[in-house]
Amino acid sequence: MAQLSPLAQAIKQQHLTYLSEQKLHHRLKQIQQNQTPGDIIETGVALRGSAILLARLMPPTAEFHGYDVFGMIPPPSPNDDPKSHQRYQIIAQGASPGLGGHRYYGYEPNLYQKVLDHFQAFGLHPNNPRLHLHRGYFEDTLTFRPDQTIALAHLDCDWYKSVKTCLTRIYPALSPGGYLILDDYYDYGGCRQATDEFLAQHSDLQVVISQENLVLQKSPRASAKSQPTIF
Numbered sequence: 001m002a003q004l005s006p007l008a009q010a011i012k013q014q015h016l017t018y019l020s021e022q023k024l025h026h027r028l029k030q031i032q033q034n035q036t037p038g039d040i041i042e043t044g045v046a047l048r049g050s051a052i053l054l055a056r057l058m059p060p061t062a063e064f065h066g067y068d069v070f071g072m073i074p075p076p077s078p079n080d081d082p083k084s085h086q087r088y089q090i091i092a093q094g095a096s097p098g099l100g101g102h103r104y105y106g107y108e109p110n111l112y113q114k115v116l117d118h119f120q121a122f123g124l125h126p127n128n129p130r131l132h133l134h135r136g137y138f139e140d141t142l143t144f145r146p147d148q149t150i151a152l153a154h155l156d157c158d159w160y161k162s163v164k165t166c167l168t169r170i171y172p173a174l175s176p177g178g179y180l181i182l183d184d185y186y187d188y189g190g191c192r193q194a195t196d197e198f199l200a201q202h203s204d205l206q207v208v209i210s211q212e213n214l215v216l217q218k219s220p221r222a223s224a225k226s227q228p229t230i231f
């Protein structure tokens, strides 16, 4: 853990995330340097570790929006691979271990309140007007104001349908030069399929990193608000 920042070390020591810090940290620096306008969002907050890092390190002009069901993950669909279905079976049977010997977060009776408590413990007050946690399925919660833009989105939600919903809803609001980080591209086949389908239809999205995760950047020359994609 020697190369991690003190904030990321504290988050990891408390078993609050599966994240690799560098990928988020580096992108946050990049949007600051490039002055990419827009908010920071995460779809799939779960244990809140990556959300805390994003919210603590976001540019001073940005707001953080975290989206999650804050309960049991929805089931995968026929577009997901056998590994995803096996993983879900273990979760649904109540047999998933948690990080660091703790209870798996999906079994927490009040995960939302726990997330708020942890935010507070890391100096992020729930009444801070720049912090927003949206509770429910993305299909119901992931909407943006017409004037809202996004500089960076961390998609960490495992399955085909969730990833596809996120890409479809987020892309029109993504600023030129903004980033999409696909956390599960190399972990789950459904995430990979949803992303590849989306990439095939959006030539203004460029792959900038394809290692561990997939990082996409919208062309800095794209028009400020892209048209929504119809599937």
Ligand SMILES: C[S@@+](CC[C@H](N)C(=O)[O-])C[C@H]1O[C@@H](n2cnc3c(N)ncnc32)[C@H](O)[C@@H]1O
Pocket (backbone or CB within 6 Å): 016, 017, 018, 019, 043, 044, 045, 046, 047, 048, 049, 050, 051, 067, 068, 069, 070, 071, 072, 073, 074, 136, 137, 138, 139, 156, 157, 158, 159, 161, 162
């Ligand atoms: C792998 S966890 C996120 C881990 C977290 N970002 C971290 O680094 O610690 C995935 C989360 O996405 C949520 N999720 C997946 N699909 C969803 C959907 N359609 N609507 C709401 N939440 C969803 C799950 O419930 C779970 O909490």
